[in-house]
Amino acid sequence: MCGAPPGSRPLEGVVVVEIALWVAGPATAAVLADWGATVVKVEPLGGDPQRHLEGLRPPGAPAEGGNPTFDVSNRGKRSVAVDLKSDQGREVVEKLLGQADVLVTNMRMPALARLGLDHESTLGRHPRLVYALMTGYGLRGPHADAPGYDTGAFWARSGIAASLTVPGGTPPFQRGAMGDRSAAVALAGGVAAALLARERTGRGQLVSSSLYRWGTYLLASDLSIALQFGAPMATARRDVMASPTVNCYRCADDRWVWLIGLERDRHWPPLVRAVGRPSWLTDERFATSSARQQHAQELIASLDALFAEKSRAEWLTIFDECDVWAEPVNTIEDVLVDEQFLAAGGLVELPGTGTLTVNTPLDFGDTPVGPRAAAPALGAQTEDVLSWLGYTPADIETLRSAGVVG
Incomplete structure (x- = not known):
């Protein structure tokens, strides 16, 4: 699809549609892209807000020079800019889903429902689709629909920050997107398992994870000790x-x-x-x-x-x-500069750019993995993808003139 190079990567031939923002959802799709999937990133006309995030430059860094935090979660994808609030925009996405194997999203469930993209109705229309949903707090409960950045759901509410706070001290700050990226690898594994299940049953399904549950799983030792003995372990000093x-x-x-x-x-x-x-x-x-x-x-x-x-x-x-x-x-x-980090494949070059980036943390013995391209510019493949879906040049120009696609 869309000029994807041939190869024998683990997920070669799998088509993924990503309707996601910030990090956890896009990072999930980035892992799948590194594993060989063709990922179409559907963005709002203004772009994924992570594209425009400010304040993530060390002192003295030049004002220009790209957005490495966005790039590492979006390399190897194809960007399509679509107004999902319009009927014609939703029609574009519906055609995409008809050709897709996987949908990855981390949009909040009420927003998905308003767009007709909630998992119940989407799987009803596309029963072979693997619907991968990353939430902040899970599918049920009083905070299921709450906004779930990883600093809140993964770091603070899960107990991680408090468990690392020494008596009398202040809770430590996490590093950028730690919960997002680690949960993304887990959800990518869930997608692979669901694709295997589809081979056996012929049906797709919902596979979901949450930043909250991922944080508590990382604290499984502490929580299990507290469950069994009625008291938590003290914070190490x-x-x-x-x-x-x-x-x-x-x-x-x-x-x-x-x-x-x-x-x-x-x-x-x-x-x-x-x-x-x-x-x-x-x-x-x-x-x-x-x-x-x-x-x-x-x-x-x-x-x-x-x-x-x-x-x-x-x-x-x-x-x-x-x-x-x-x-x-x-x-x-x-x-x-750690020779072990370098020898173990911790860095990988983006093809055609000479730029090094951080590698995803899984290797395969017989099938190549890794990024195939840098992160796309906003809407860079809109025309290419729409042509693949059957839209003519005149159709595409009409949609662009109407502000449906960018």
Whole structure:
């Protein structure tokens, strides 16, 4: 469709219509596009508002230079600008859905109903369609129709922010679209499963996820503990961690390392060797796991003093020699030059642009995946897609003159 290049990607030949805004819905469709689907992004005439989001430039960045947060969620798609409030615009979308395998949307359910695009009526007209719906809070309940940005539904209401807040502290801010993008990968997996089910049954179905449910699933350990024992786990504090082998430490160069020795007795002797304190193995304050927990504050303060004597690079070398399990606490700048990140395929080049972008987090052994093009300009493929649907050049000009398409 529309000049899609041939290939053997996992979802090659699958046609996806995206009627979505901001991040969670578009990111779902972007994953499907990376997996080979042909994605037609239906935008309002003014464009997806994420195109125009301001304030996401670091200090000193030039005013021009694109919108990387939009681009990463919309690469490899075809943009069609349509006025969905008009009868003719809805007719265009109806023809698109008649050719599609999947609809991806994160519009609020009342708005979808007003447009005749709610899942009940849409699946009634297109029973083979996989209808992928991302909501803020789910399909039922008193807040089912509430606006659901991920800062609210995923970060705040789910319990994540509070669970990361130390006593007396303020809730931490999440990084941009963390909930949106992680939930998008989950919903993309749901779409793939629903397509497989359709192969067996001949029928499409609704597959839905919510930012709220995704946030609570990430907190499944905490919620399960509270369910079983009637009380939640306390928020971790590094100065009183029960085990010093699972903690972060500041080095002499003001960079941090994180020890990941989860097995307390197994990982304690290597740490003792690394910091040069063999006497701690027989010191009654630290000789056993329970003793270390009882004297945690004292022990961590001693380790803090030792870690402050060497740079992070020096410590990481020592850890390798002593079999201490640890990782650097990387900054964004660190990640972008991390040889492991690069070797593992964390970055990918947008074809024909020379621009690097962040790769989606799943790889396939026998079928290629990854972006096939940069994010489209608003309405860049309107004429192409309408021609594919059977509209003549005169039809397209009439729709454009009437303000139905852009």
